[in-house]
Amino acid sequence: MKSFGFFHLKGIGGQIAALVLASTVALHLVVTTAFLIGRPDRSDAPPDGAHQLTDAALLLGSAEASERPRLVADLARAFPRLGIEILAPGTASVEESDNPHLHGMRRHLGRGYKAVQLTPSVAGSRVGVELPDGTMIAGRVEGGPRPWFWGGPWLMALMTAFICVSVLGLWAARALAAPLSSFAKAAENFSIDGGAEPLPERGPEEIRSVARALNRMHERIARLMSDRTRMLAAISHDLRTPITRLRLRAEFIEDEGNRKRMLMDLDQMRSMLESVLSLLRNDRKVEAVTLVDIASTLQLVADQFGDMGHVVHYDGPASATAAARPDDLHRGVTNLVENAVRFGAEVTIRLDISGTTLVIDVEDDGPGISDARKQEMLEPFVRGDDARTMDESTGFGLGLSIARAIALAHGGELSLHDRKPHGLIVRMQLPLWQQPRLAA
Known part of the structure; x- marks a missing residue:
């Protein structure tokens, strides 16, 4: 079971793995939803306006010629934006066009029908459909085709992946940078007098372990320095007494030169001891x-x-x-x-x-x-x-x-x-x- 410790949710690795897994599941759900809505397997389905005109052409092509004016009037009321009408013979002006609307309409109309682009060729222009008996109907197809890069399921997948990666990056930056910043601040304010606040032990398990280790290290260093200062203070106290006794005894030396040299050595020992203690105590003085x-x-x-x-x-x-x-x-x-x-x-x-x-x-x-x-x-x-x-x-x-x-x-x-x-x-x-x- 030790090998699965990486996936423990209290650790950084486990939290990142859980976030990656959740992001992957969310990505698949979004792609599946986009697939079911967009149906990329039916990419030849015409857009909405062209679809209405295609159904109208199939309906009029199967109806009697005498019924077509009434059906056209009904279709015009049902789809006012389509603008469907029957063109008089010889009035249609056809131009060559590679409009993707026409490709989809031709696939659905089948044989006997002919979809053409009527002039002028602009977005929202009129498209004509020639019925099997030669009658030409026309309708307005609103809007041009959407760009190839817009609206596809892959775009939704790309956007979702970007969002998931962004969330993962922000979380990782927040989870790792914030504790590291607190570590840097604690190191900057490090002191051995016990005045610094201990590091907060929060966050992922690895961060908490580092915080606990640093807090214990701070305690050990403070304790070591305190013991060192107390020990040196005790040594200073103990050495002052024999130095004083030696100085008193040196006063009774009859040889003037030896007495001066001994007193000078004792003064130097006392000065050195006080200087060292002064340096050490300065570490703890605030x-x-x-x-x-x-x-x-x-x-x-x-x-x-x-x-x-x-x-x-x-x-x-x-x-x-x-x-x-x-x-x-x-x-x-x-x-x-x-x-x-x-x-x-x-x-x-x-x-x-x-x-x-x-x-x-x-x-x-x-x-x-x-x-x-x-x-x-x-x-x-x-x-x-x-x-x-x-x-x-x-x-x-x-x-x-x-x-x-x-x-x-x-x-x-x-x-x-x-x-x-x-x-x-x-x-x-x-x-x-x-x-x-x-x-x-």
Whole structure:
């Protein structure tokens, strides 16, 4: 019975098979009905007006000559649109014609009768029938013959097939595209903080199975990330205590040089631990999007580094409002300036608004980064090239990756560019307005 699972109506295959079967049955019913009504086996039957004239000619041909005027008058009253009359001898003007009405009439009249086209030959013209005794009657055959491509059973079959295929295509597009669109939207809003709604489990069985699998995957990933964060938080808590004890013990070392080197190593361990935890916690942090004065934020960052003795300038408008996460934005720009002042003597923060995009450039006059390593530098724990080698004062390769994650969470991007004649430009591009989104 497993081989018949394809025809299960809860699945896509079964529903499509059922729709194809129903369409085929409907197509056959329409073709059969059209056949019974149109009777293609009697294709030589004359049209309605010609049929009436043919019956009238057969009736008059079998009647006595003295009865024909009365019969013609009766036929004229019964079929006023036919316009039947008896023509006087020698008054009929006959022309050659390939009218399909005449072919059908000649088949039904038989021998002794002659159907001819009377002039003028136009649609709705008069057709004459010569009786066996030479008498000519005439009648009007309304309308010309229908085109060969119109009215046949095959046309009904073609139209029905087109309708069935259209219905099948629309149904398949709706049944498959709608769930896939919801999958794409769920993937776009994917987060590990549990804020995203689970995928609706509706539609064919295959779609419901995929939705259930994605929901379970989301739960497993969220649980894994939560366990990882709790584990690292516990490690951080446990490591702070021995680091503090080691720092206290290092204070009692009599050798000044060894004491300074040990304290420096302990400070570096503590800074590295806090930086890693900061990066990991950023994955789970979701800050609300609000209107922020970007210019004031950048000026504040420049002033803070200026108070610490660094040369940091702000170049841009006095006010520029945009939708952003204020704490995340401040943190991202601070990381960029920290990198810049570490390798350059003078730093400039530039703000430019171009259309619907807000561009923040952090420029330094340091040694810069080679083109081959610009993309690599955006990854976590990757430090600069030989000109930016880590020493006691450098970081751990997390500043750019955190700033990039913040830019992506705002719907923007972060890129590295060369500064002339030397130095580096870190460019953060953000949209002026954005819909509230989950953190990247």
